[in-house]
Amino acid sequence: MGIVCLLWRAGVGPRRWLRDLSAFWAMLLLIFLFRAAARDGTVLARLGPLAITAEGLAEGVLICLRLWVVALSGVAVSATTRPSHVEAGVRALLAPVPFLPEKRVATMLGLVVRFLPEVLHQAHLTREAQRARCVERRKNPAARMRLFAVPLLRAVFVRANRLALAMEARCYSENRTGPALFAGVKDALAVGVLALFCLLSYL
DSSP: OHHHHHHHHTTOOHHHHHHHTHHHHHHHHHHHHHHHHHSOSOEEEEETTEEEEHHHHHHHHHHHHHHHHHHHHHHHHHHHSOHHHHHHHHHHHHTTSTTOOHHHHHHHHHHHHHHHHHHHHHHHHHHHHHHHTTGGGOSOHHHHHHHHHHHHHHHHHHHHHHHHHHHHHTTOOSOSOOOOOOOOHHHHHHHHHHHHHHHHHHO
């Protein structure tokens, strides 16, 4: 509930993060069903060879809630933090680690954060193109997956190649001056709230 309030405060309403995490719901459902049928205990129902137990349902709900909190936390970070600040924060955290190229890792992470929306947009365009060609009417799921994955991967690789060429043309280097990082009273308060939340989650 606290993360939902923070998202609302940041201007990210339920419609947006429910839409952005629509694919995550399917994964949570699969995890819930797997845990409900994989745990031994009091049998509540049977689905063929699978037995749904009360202990499995409780464990599945707990695991899905934890994953949901992690997903919402990621949405909150991406909605309230600039990619350049994320990159600078990763660089500062990895700087004390020996034999680790923190600048290169931070640059790669920054590119992933910036490029992920393009991948999702391209997946949406590919899905719409398939619907226009009635690909979803095919009965073979492997063929549908192949017809979706191949053009999507090709478009993503083409965009990545164009991005790499554009970076090379502009003499992009990982050795550049990033944004200045500083901590204030609000940051200390946020760290305290986060520590308290983690402690309560552990208990």
